[in-house]
Amino acid sequence: MNDLVKSLAPFLSSPKLLPGESESEFQASLEGLLSELENPSPLNIALVTQLNECLWWIKRHTVDKELLLHESMARILSDADNFIDDLLEKAELTVSDLRARGFKDAAKHLKIADELIHRQYQTMRHLQRSIDSVDFKSRLIKRMDLELADLKNKALTIDVKPS
């Protein structure tokens, strides 16, 4: 399996991680997925690598949804041109109110982030179907080979039967 992965290395760009992301975690997740493969082939491995990347994009966009909210809350506070404590006191604003206002302001972008996550899920579904198709074909080819060998043997035994 490792040899196959190495042979594919030139075609698949190395994991592009963001600062703070763990490469070992990325590799562990990839190896976990690869170990699930019944018939590892170059194509299957390439597809599983893409699938693992999609999982990482889902994680990133999920974190981004929270960051969008934080950015929006920070903007509300900076627009107020006042100290946070004053603002919260004068406007009788609680942190959860601020979060609600931040959510309202960032609603459009949160929807966009959801669409990005949804796109990754769709891509994963395409990849899963492709992996199944490659897996099924290789099993089918193996079965056909066995059946052909069996038929050949049967034909030979007919030939050598005494008349």
Add this chain to the structure above:
Amino acid sequence: MLSRLKALTNRLNAQKSTGSNTSHGKRISSKNSIKHGLNVKVDFKSSDTYASLKSLLVKQGCYPFEAADIATSLFNYRRVMDAYYESYIQPEEVDEFNWNMHLPGVHRALEEMSKDSEVTASETLSVLRVFARSQRDERRRGGPVFRRTVDCHKLIRYQRHSISRLSKAIRSE
């Protein structure tokens, strides 16, 4: 509505704006509208890695034409995902000056500057309005996370197209 004289002047001035003259300038300006380059057709077939991947797929049992289709689709998908990553890590930069500009302070500074000049108060206000509009536009685009979310969203149609092409190439194998 433009007056005839103004329209004529505009047309005459436009004659002077003919863009880049040198070949270097033309080469640069030809890339003006390129944001991610995903609409540019790329010939993967001439690369060595393409040939190696194709031969690997043929060894796996694909017909050469199927292997070629799968390899092209896979390279194309990678290209889209690489552009997606680039958009994510390099969103349009936030103009810190514009973002943090303190408009009442700018107003005071403008008034101070116009004290001993012929600049009228209404002119000062119109300059301030330009600053305010530019700050509003900058803040409307949001911070880095807002920007990278929007930038990545522009690429999802390319991802959709490239993955369905790859999936189709594999399943028709």
